[in-house]
Amino acid sequence: MEVSSTIAEFRRTREKLVGSVGFVPTMGYLHEGHLSLVRQARRENDRIVVSIFVNPAQFGPQEDFAQYPRDTKQDLNLLEKEGADVVFMPLVKDMYPTHFSTWVDVEGVAARLEGAVRPGHFRGVATVVAKLFNIVKPYRAYFGQKDAQQAVVIRRMVSDLNMDLKVLVAPTVRELNGLAMSSRNIYLSSTERQSATILWRSLCLAKQLWERGEQDAEHLRVEMTKLIQKERLAHIDYISIAEPETLEELAKIEGSALVSLAVRIGKTRLIDNILLEES
Amino acid sequence: MEVSSTIAEFRRTREKLVGSVGFVPTMGYLHEGHLSLVRQARRENDRIVVSIFVNPAQFGPQEDFAQYPRDTKQDLNLLEKEGADVVFMPLVKDMYPTHFSTWVDVEGVAARLEGAVRPGHFRGVATVVAKLFNIVKPYRAYFGQKDAQQAVVIRRMVSDLNMDLKVLVAPTVRELNGLAMSSRNIYLSSTERQSATILWRSLCLAKQLWERGEQDAEHLRVEMTKLIQKERLAHIDYISIAEPETLEELAKIEGSALVSLAVRIGKTRLIDNILLEES
Numbered sequence: 393m394e395v396s397s398t399i400a401e402f403r404r405t406r407e408k409l410v411g412s413v414g415f416v417p418t419m420g421y422l423h424e425g426h427l428s429l430v431r432q433a434r435r436e437n438d439r440i441v442v443s444i445f446v447n448p449a450q451f452g453p454q455e456d457f458a459q460y461p462r463d464t465k466q467d468l469n470l471l472e473k474e475g476a477d478v479v480f481m482p483l484v485k486d487m488y489p490t491h492f493s494t495w496v497d498v499e500g501v502a503a504r505l506e507g508a509v510r511p512g513h514f515r516g517v518a519t520v521v522a523k524l525f526n527i528v529k530p531y532r533a534y535f536g537q538k539d540a541q542q543a544v545v546i547r548r549m550v551s552d553l554n555m556d557l558k559v560l561v562a563p564t565v566r567e568l569n570g571l572a573m574s575s576r577n578i579y580l581s582s583t584e585r586q587s588a589t590i591l592w593r594s595l596c597l598a599k600q601l602w603e604r605g606e607q608d609a610e611h612l613r614v615e616m617t618k619l620i621q622k623e624r625l626a627h628i629d630y631i632s633i634a635e636p637e638t639l640e641e642l643a644k645i646e647g648s649a650l651v652s653l654a655v656r657i658g659k660t661r662l663i664d665n666i667l668l669e670e671s
Numbered sequence: 672m673e674v675s676s677t678i679a680e681f682r683r684t685r686e687k688l689v690g691s692v693g694f695v696p697t698m699g700y701l702h703e704g705h706l707s708l709v710r711q712a713r714r715e716n717d718r719i720v721v722s723i724f725v726n727p728a729q730f731g732p733q734e735d736f737a738q739y740p741r742d743t744k745q746d747l748n749l750l751e752k753e754g755a756d757v758v759f760m761p762l763v764k765d766m767y768p769t770h771f772s773t774w775v776d777v778e779g780v781a782a783r784l785e786g787a788v789r790p791g792h793f794r795g796v797a798t799v800v801a802k803l804f805n806i807v808k809p810y811r812a813y814f815g816q817k818d819a820q821q822a823v824v825i826r827r828m829v830s831d832l833n834m835d836l837k838v839l840v841a842p843t844v845r846e847l848n849g850l851a852m853s854s855r856n857i858y859l860s861s862t863e864r865q866s867a868t869i870l871w872r873s874l875c876l877a878k879q880l881w882e883r884g885e886q887d888a889e890h891l892r893v894e895m896t897k898l899i900q901k902e903r904l905a906h907i908d909y910i911s912i913a914e915p916e917t918l919e920e921l922a923k924i925e926g927s928a929l930v931s932l933a934v935r936i937g938k939t940r941l942i943d944n945i946l947l948e949e950s
Contacts (some may be wrong), residue, residue, distance in 0.1 A: 399833060491917070494777040494797070494831035518773070518833075526833040550774035553798075553826040554805040638770070639855060 393472050399487075399527055402480045404505060409477065411438025415530030420444040420481075421461040425573035429534040431473045432562055441528050443480040445487065450516030454550065461578050472562050477561050480528065487523065496522045498545045498552075502601045504639045505632050505652060506541050506663065514545050516635060521546055522553070524574045528642055530557050538564040540665040542650055544639060564593065564664070572664045579660040587625040588657045591664040595618050598633075598651045602668050609633040629654035629661065636667060658669040672751050674758045678806055681759045685808065688756065690717025694809030696800060699723040699760075700740040701749050704844040705851035707811040709753045711841055720807050721750055722759040724766065729795030740857050759807065766802065775823045777831075783918045784931060785942065786821050786913050788940045793824050801832070802827055809836050812837075817843040817851050819944040820930055823918060843943070845871065851943045856941040866904040867936045870943040873898050877912075877930045881947050886924045888912040899934060908933035908940065915946060 396402035405411075407595045414437030416429045444467055451457035451555055471479055495515050501507075502514035503515050517580070525533065535543045543561045565573045570592030571585065580588055594616040601612055615629050620626050636650040645668065652665035675681035685692075693716030695708045704735045714734060723746055730736035743760070750758055772905065773792050781793035814822045822840045829838055844852045849871030850864065858868055858914075873895040880891055892910050899905050912919050915929040931944035 403835075486842045491779075491827075494779060494828045495776045495778065496832075497776055499774065500770075501772070520888050523831075523833045526835060529835070548770075549773045552771050552802075553775075554802045556682075556805060556808070 393468075394477055395468065395481065397480055397481055397483065402527060405478055406527075407442075409439045409441075410532040413437060413529065414440045414441065415524070415528045415533045417444045417524050417533065417535075418442060418444055419446045419460065419575065420467050421463055421575040421578070422467045423565075423573045423575060423577075425536050425538060427470060427474055429536060429562050429564050430471065430476060432560070433532065433534050434475055436560075438631075439477045440475070441478045441480060442476045442531065443524055443528065443562070445480075445482055445520070445524075447487075447516060448484055449518040450487065450513050451510065452510055455510070456576075461575055466558070480524075480564075483529060487520070495519050496549060496553075498548050501541070501548055501639045502545045504541070506654065507631060509629055509654065513643075514542070515561070518545060519551050522549065524554075525550075525555055525557060527594060532558045532560055534560050534562060536564060537561050537667070538574065538664065540650055540667075541639060544637065570596070572662075574662065576660060576662065580657060584625055584657045585658065587623050589661075590623040590626050590657075591653060591655050591662055592603055592618050594631075594653065595651055595664060595666040599666055599668060602645060602649075609642045609645055610650070612645075612651070612662055616651075616653070625657050627656040629656060655661055672747075672755055674747065674760065676760055676762065678761055679788065681757070681761070681806060684757055685806075688720075689717045689808040690847075691720045692716060692808065693809045694803070694812045695719065695721045695845060696803050696812065696814075696885045697721060697723055697817075698725045698854065699746050700742055700857070700927075701746045702844075702852045702854065702856075704815050704817060706749060706753055706764065707844050708815060708841050709750065709755060712811065712813050712851050713754055715839075716811060719754070720757045720759060720762075721755045722803055722807065724759075724761055724799070724803075726766075726795060727763055728767065728797040728798055729792050731789055731791065734789070737856075738852055757855055759803075766799070774787070774798050775828060776830075777827050780820070780827055780918045781824045783820070783913070784909060785933065788908055788933065793821070796821055796932040797824060797828050800836075801828065804829075804836060811837045811839055813839050814842060816840050816946070817943065818855065819929055819946075821919065822918065836876060849875070849940075853941065855941065859936060862935045863904055863939065867934075867941055868903050869899050869902040869905050869936075870932060870934050870941055873910075873932065874930055874943060874945040878945055878947060881924060881928075888921045888924055888928070891924075891930070894926060895930075895932070906935045907933060 414433030496518040498518050507514050569589045598612045631653045648669040654663045693712030697705050774796040777797050786793050846908045877891045910932045927948040933942045
């Protein structure tokens with residue numbers, strides 16, 4: 393496994409990679425969610441590249457960029473075991489040199505939900521992903537369904553800017569109790585970790601009601617809200633029931649719907665989602 | 672010479688192009704300025720691709736998108752003679768389908784000069800050029816020095832987004848009387864065409880004064896203004912004396928400087944520029 397810590401060094405390594413390249417961009421502090429993406433990439437491509445870069449551009453000034461958990465040594469051990477070919481871990485000053493001033497803006501889908509609560513977040517995400525795609529030149533790139541809106545934003549960008557690669561979105565990996573794997577779960581105390589299962593429980597409730605024929609989005613929202621409010625440590629940021637591609641809020645669920653939510657558990661903000669699809 | 676009129680068709684043609692690809696993006700209505708770029712691309716690459724696309728996204732609502740001159744038959748004849756391998760001329764609906772919503776924003780350099788007078792112009796330029804680069808995948812791309820700020824914006828974008836290609840900027844091609852070649856010159860009456868030489872004459876004056884030791888940018892601006900004001904049909908939009916990469920206005924010329932101006936001749940808005948460089 394090769395490790396490149398500058399763009400120039402990575403480009404030299406990239407030139408030597410023959411065949412299809414699968415790419416898994418990450419912010420490190422890897423968990424089973426990331427590793428499931430790496431394994432899928434491993435199965436579907438000749439070579440795989442994983443990037444580890446905590447991207448300052450996608451954190452707001454009041455957010456947790458400085459505190460975001462990092463453990464490079466463990467990440468490299470895990471990736472070595474999973475058979476990654478190249479790990480790209482650039483420095484911030486290499487990715488955002490002085491005079492950097494170009495941004496990729498995805499309008500519409502990026503303005504809603506997380507974009508409304510975290511202004512500039514998806515601009516930072518789209519920009520760094522565009523940069524990484526131009527550097528890594530993957531044939532396939534892998535993202536987790538956990539960050540559902542991120543996946544929608546990236547698909548939109550790839551399509552709009554005619555980027556020649558395939559975006560694959562893999563299922564959310566969960567703890568046994570349903571808690572979606574996230575690097576930010578490390579912020580949770582053991583009590584909070586138990587409370588945090590309320591996100592998944594409320595999503596399951598929505599799915600059950602929908603499976604029993606409930607199409608009224610507002611009713612699902614009300615029932616989810618009631619359930620979450622029973623959890624003392626939980627504070628709802630938003631609950632959304634939206635069309636899965638445009639992310640426009642639905643009044644009535646007629647085809648498929650993306651149910652997503654953001655909930656603060658103590659000081660930690662968590663997101664999760666479930667896709668309601670007719671099979 | 673192959674002509675592709677959809678992105679999908681072009682991509683199939685592109686796959687068959689072997690060796691280095693030189694790319695000349697144009698809005699058509701080709702003149703000697705464009706052809707000089709095509710010839711340079713021809714000399715420096717194995718294969719060359721020319722695009723013809725009048726990009727609606729870079730025209731303001733009050734600008735001349737609908738009136739912009741078009742002559743596809745003549746353009747294709749000229750490109751055939753110059754030995755272009757592929758001409759890519761997509762339709763607007765293929766480049767900007769319904770729900771298109773991703774934009775490339777170059778801040779700073781794009782906000783000045785033309786960007787200040789034409790809000791959104793460089794966003795449209797950067798976005799379409801990013802799209803074309805992703806479709807054409809050139810090794811080298813060619814632009815004219817006539818659109819000096821455009822060249823600065825594109826270099827900035829390519830560098831910031833780590834696009835893996837070389838941007839080359841070729842000298843402005845002029846009529847014998849000094850008028851810079853431009854598709855928009857077709858808008859000029861013969862009287863206006865004579866008046867329009869004032870742009871180049873004022874730039875030559877600035878260069879002469881600078882060569883004689885004048886370093887005060889304001890003094891150059893004043894002398895250029897006086898000369899242009901003698902031309903009855905000419906109205907100055909701006910005269911800029913700026914650092915060539917950042918486009919920040921200079922008070923004193925110590926290294927090199929880009930002298931650029933926009934002047935309306937009757938109803939036609941023209942731009943031109945000269946680079947003052949110590950040899």
